[in-house]
Amino acid sequence: MESQYLFPHHFQQQERYIESFIEARAKAIAPFIWGFDSIHLNESALHEGKLGLNLARGVMPDGCPFELPVSAQLPTPLQISAGVKQQLVYLALPIYQAGARHINLQDSPSGLSRYILRQLDVYDYSSDSANQETIETAELQFQLVLESASLGGYTALPVARIQEVTQEGAIILDRNFVPPCLNAANENRLMTYLEDVIGLVQQRAEALAVRFTQDNKDKSASAIVDFMLLQMLNRFEPSLQHLKSLKQLHPERLFELMQTFSGELATFTTKGKRPAAHVRYQHDNLHLCFPSVMAAINKQLSVVLEQTAIPIKVEKRQFGVFVARLSDRSLLTQARFVLAFKSGLQTDKLRNYIPNHLKIGSVETIRDLVNNQLTGITITSLATAPREITYHAGCIYYQLDAQGDLWRSLQKSGGFAFHLAGELPQLEVEFWAIRES
Structure with missing residues (x-):
């Protein structure tokens, strides 16, 4: 067997090879x-x-x-x-x-x-x-x-x-x-960002949850949007809490989740329904990319989602009279009002019955309208439910004509009053104010 002299070069070359091998494997x-x-x-x-x-x-x-x-x-x-x-x-x-x-x-x-x-x-x-x-x-x-x-x-x-x-x-x-950094859990600034997002999510989710636990009858399109937003917040909160509990958390993983969260929020909070310009992750400039995402999330979660379709409670009184109190009179000039009826009658018969037997006015004028056979506020039949309101099979929809002296008198009234002559089986009445965009 031939012998070989070992020089420091051999050991140094071996060390360089091992280091480069490990580095190549890790980068992959x-x-x-x-x-x-x-x-x-x-x-x-x-x-x-x-x-x-x-x-x-x-x-x-x-x-x-x-x-x-x-x-x-x-x-x-x-x-x-x-x-x-x-x-x-x-x-x-x-x-x-x-x-x-x-x-x-x-x-x-x-x-x-x-x-x-x-x-x-x-x-x-x-x-x-x-x-x-x-x-x-x-x-x-x-x-x-x-x-x-x-x-x-x-x-x-x-x-x-x-x-x-x-x-x-x-x-x-x-x-x-x-x-x-390799571990965001040891970087106070990044953990503060994470804790701030969790706090904002919890605050917004709790506010939305209260709405649905207090009144789960709201089936408007805006209520559905709010419910979907609540669902999204409930999905992200456990993931954010999980990252907070980790002792080893790479900042790129945290950035990815926050960027995804911001992108989904854009669906609910921006006019274009699309996220703003993409923020690129910069490992060597974490102090630049994280604040950009945080600013977007803060802005998105601070947006007040205006309720487009506002349900107005209808109370049944005696002698075929229904009353709907209006707490926000600005809606009289900023919204259109829609009545929805459903009963045991066939839809075609109900559609013909309502215009001939319904009178609409204020709570102060409804008696005179009925006794004197006056017209009252007129209505226009709608072929289908407005897109802001959830469609229900068998329902017919009418839009109130917002004009005339009777309509203007509602500004000083306690609310709407409806009189429907006759008895309809299994009658259901819904009243909506739909904000104009």
Whole structure:
């Protein structure tokens, strides 16, 4: 068997192969697999004009995982000079470069090498003698770099955005900035967005649910739309609550659900029934894409869905008189009024019977209309139910003619009154005000 000399090149090549193999496999499984899993800034150092880290864990854009200060030392805090405004600060790591030394053999930080040489005491765990040896290891060498500096030759993650530096030298950060992350559950800003959406959904769903538990007889088209909206809110709320309960939540998954939710809301809350311009997910600009979706959801859930078809309760009194109280008199000029009748008579007979036996006026004038055989408010037969009202088989519909002195007198009246002469078997009467668009 031929022998072969083993050089450091062999081991380095093996390491490069393993790293590239893992990175290629991971990229094929899921997108956006880089960012911070957790990051804590040194808040006290900000008052001294320095930006530093207490801990940072995640994956660099080149696929290198890190956990500071466990797997490597924390980078030296970055001194920020006066006059720095609206600049990002990056956690930077030198990349592999062919022909360049990757390990700093000096026990002092150098921005040119990916690794720094460290001495590590290790034990032989297969021996009872607990033999200890000191070995040399390569430790990742991170540093904090300002956006205005050159990032050529580095793989980097933005840590924070400096808003300004005060005259006293203290650093003021942009608290709306969200660094690229792998776990939204550890990012307070993103979790606040999620909690806000859940609160809005619960508030709107509860308001709609009360309407249907109090009056489940409303079968208008607007009531059906509200019911479908309630159904949609009830479907999304458990999904949102589930994401909130997770300890590991990728921001792209959260964004997808919020974007889908906003798209479905557009069906109910926009004139065009279509979502606004598509907001693209930006893993490296989470502070830009999430607020856009949140603004859309806030606007959509704050829209008051006006009830187009308003049912007006009809009360039966003695001697064939029916009364319908009108609480909102503005409807007299902003809506059209529709009467619906259903009885045991055949539809054709009922359609011929109603116009000849019905008188309509105000509660104050109905007696005179009946006693003096006056016409009252006239009606027009409708071939089918208005689209705002749910169609019922066997029902016939009439629209009231909103003109004349009798109609104007309703502005000062307690409501409508109807008189239907004769007795009709199984008579049902419904009265609707349909807002004009």
